Amino acid sequence: MNQPCPQHAHPRRLVQQPLSDLTARLRAQSRKITGPRQAILDVLRSHAIPLTNRQIHHALGKSDCDLATIYRTMHTLLEMGLVRRCDFGDGTARFELSDADDPRHHHHLVCRVCNIVVEIDACLPPQLEADLALRHGFSQIAHHLQFFGVCPRCKEHPDAADPAGLPGRPGPRREP
Amino acid sequence: MNQPCPQHAHPRRLVQQPLSDLTARLRAQSRKITGPRQAILDVLRSHAIPLTNRQIHHALGKSDCDLATIYRTMHTLLEMGLVRRCDFGDGTARFELSDADDPRHHHHLVCRVCNIVVEIDACLPPQLEADLALRHGFSQIAHHLQFFGVCPRCKEHPDAADPAGLPGRPGPRREP
DNA sequence: TTTAGTGCAAAACCTTTGCACCCAG
DNA sequence: CTGGGTGCAAAGGTTTTGCACTAAA
Numbered sequence: 051m052n053q054p055c056p057q058h059a060h061p062r063r064l065v066q067q068p069l070s071d072l073t074a075r076l077r078a079q080s081r082k083i084t085g086p087r088q089a090i091l092d093v094l095r096s097h098a099i100p101l102t103n104r105q106i107h108h109a110l111g112k113s114d115c116d117l118a119t120i121y122r123t124m125h126t127l128l129e130m131g132l133v134r135r136c137d138f139g140d141g142t143a144r145f146e147l148s149d150a151d152d153p154r155h156h157h158h159l160v161c162r163v164c165n166i167v168v169e170i171d172a173c174l175p176p177q178l179e180a181d182l183a184l185r186h187g188f189s190q191i192a193h194h195l196q197f198f199g200v201c202p203r204c205k206e207h208p209d210a211a212d213p214a215g216l217p218g219r220p221g222p223r224r225e226p
Numbered sequence: 227m228n229q230p231c232p233q234h235a236h237p238r239r240l241v242q243q244p245l246s247d248l249t250a251r252l253r254a255q256s257r258k259i260t261g262p263r264q265a266i267l268d269v270l271r272s273h274a275i276p277l278t279n280r281q282i283h284h285a286l287g288k289s290d291c292d293l294a295t296i297y298r299t300m301h302t303l304l305e306m307g308l309v310r311r312c313d314f315g316d317g318t319a320r321f322e323l324s325d326a327d328d329p330r331h332h333h334h335l336v337c338r339v340c341n342i343v344v345e346i347d348a349c350l351p352p353q354l355e356a357d358l359a360l361r362h363g364f365s366q367i368a369h370h371l372q373f374f375g376v377c378p379r380c381k382e383h384p385d386a387a388d389p390a391g392l393p394g395r396p397g398p399r400r401e402p
Numbered sequence: 403t404t405t406a407g408t409g410c411a412a413a414a415c416c417t418t419t420g421c422a423c424c425c426a427g
Numbered sequence: 428c429t430g431g432g433t434g435c436a437a438a439g440g441t442t443t444t445g446c447a448c449t450a451a452a
Contacts, residue, residue, distance in 0.1 A: 082426050082431060104416085116434050121417060123432090139313050139370060141441075142416070159364060168362055178348055179373070186344055188335060188375035194315060195371045197355070199364035258406060258451050280441085292409050297442060299407090317416075318441070 067149065069095065072132060079130055086115040090123055091132075091147075099167040100136040100144035100158070138196060159197040163204035170197070243325060245271065248308060255306055262291040266299050267308075267323075275343040276312040276320035276334070314372060335373040339380035346373070 072091045073083045093109045094101065101109070103120045124145050127133040134148040138160055159168045179191045248267045249259045269285045270277065277285070279296045286296075300321050303309040310324040314336055335344040355367045 080427090080431095084426070084432060086433070102416095118418080118435080119433055125418095126432095135315075137313055137315050137317075139311070141313075141317055141319065143317070159358060159362060159367070161364070162366075168364075170358065170362070172354055172358055174371075175351060182335060182346065182348055182373060183375070186335060186346070187378035187381075188337070188344075188373075189381050190338075191335070191373055191375035193371060193373045195350075195369060197358060197364075197367055197369045199359070199367035202363035205363075205365050256406095256452090260407060260451070262408075278441095294410080294443080295408055302407095 067095065067147065072147075075130065075132060081126065081130070086119050087123055089114055090120060090127075094133065094145065094147045097146075098169070100134075100138075100146040102142050102144050104142075106145075136196070137194065139198075157195045157197065159199060161201035161204055162198050163200055166201050166203075168201075172197075243271065243323065248323075251306065251308060257302065257306070262295050263299055265290050266296060267303075270309065270321065270323045273322075274345065276310075276314075276322040278318050278320050280318075282321075312372065313370065315374075333371045333373065335375060337377035337380055338374050339376055342377050342379075344377075348373075 069088065069091060072095075073088065076083055076087065089110055090106060093106050097109075103117065103124060106120055107115065107117045124133065124143075128135060128145070131148060133145045136144045136146065136158060138144060138158070155173065156169050156171050157173065159170050160166070174193060174195065179193065183189060183191050245264065245267060248271075249264065252259055252263065265286055266282060269282050273285075279293065279300060282296050283291065283293045300309065300319075304311060304321070307324060309321045312320045312322065312334060314320060314334070331349065332345050332347050333349065335346050336342070350369060350371065355369065359365060359367050
């Protein structure tokens with residue numbers, strides 16, 4: 051189960067953290083290494099793009115771990131800094147592994163048609179947040195940034211949406 | 227779209243569009259000008275920050291318009307380009323008026339403690355999206371960007387959260 | 403008259419939570 | 428053994444939808 055997803059693999063994330071590193075970080079904060087947690091981390095390790103809790107649940111085979119456990123685990127991992135949360139504007143949270151020592155800050159470019167996700171390293175000019183802090187008196191400023199567009203394939207074939215079982219956004223709630 | 231971000235000097239949206247302009251835009255696309263719609267547009271006009279559908283509903287007095295109607299209306303207005311959607315990362319959509327002829331592109335700085343919202347004009351370097359398009363072959367690129375931080379007042383008084391009746395985020399589901 | 407828009411109620415979906423049980427440490 | 432973690436079920440909040448009815452054009 052939970053094979054890597056070649057279509058979404060990106061050079062940037064090919065270097066994955068070994069599972070042992072992740073569990074070590076759990077242990078370091080005296081959290082337990084359980085079956086569900088290892089399985090969840092393994093799913094995240096084998097996918098190059100942020101996943102929803104439901105997608106993780108599905109990748110696990112549904113019987114391996116309760117959905118509520120996934121929600122609780124993601125909270126824990128988020129608090130511990132092992133995962134990052136992304137919002138693609140559809141009201142569903144997505145999570146991806148966050149590197150330990152090198153928290154590689156990056157953003158995502160999402161195709162509005164087929165939901166393919168590309169990891170990019172474009173970012174804000176570094177002094178921009180400092181300027182904001184100065185001008186508005188805010189401290190501890192961080193930002194959320196994501197890009198949306200139409201990918202080359204969808205531009206060419208405007209019909210084919212969400213091909214194969216690619217883990218993109220969950221489809222519309224109902225098909226007419 | 228994806229024009230270079232016009233550096234609008236207006237620090238806040240003090241200059242409001244007259245209601246007649248908004249209804250004219252509705253009429254122009256042969257949509258009906260109804261009581262609820264005028265009331266909703268009026269609420270948006272009188273608030274300088276993005277509102278959730280629930281906040282709009284509450285501002286209307288609950289009896290003036292059904293919540294479902296607000297959801298449907300926001301969809302319509304979004305499609306027509308009369309409003310913009312903002313996501314502050316709490317899983318609830320927010321909407322603000324979008325200027326007709328001058329779609330003043332801007333972003334928001336949200337206080338993590340009291341949820342106060344400041345409209346800012348800081349934005350990405352204009353050529354950044356063009357570079358992305360070139361490098362990844364995407365077209366029609368747009369971005370969502372929002373900043374989070376701690377406002378001066380909350381930095382000073384770490385206790386008082388969500389003062390006055392400021393329409394900020396609905397209370398968080400859980401405490402961080 | 404025509405048809406978009408509305409109110410109401412119900413449902414779908416995401417997320418959280420209470421509780422009893424289980425298992426990693 | 429002990430407390431954190433889990434499964435299950437139920438609930439809470441947001442958003443959508445079906446249907447009959449209203450009202451704008």
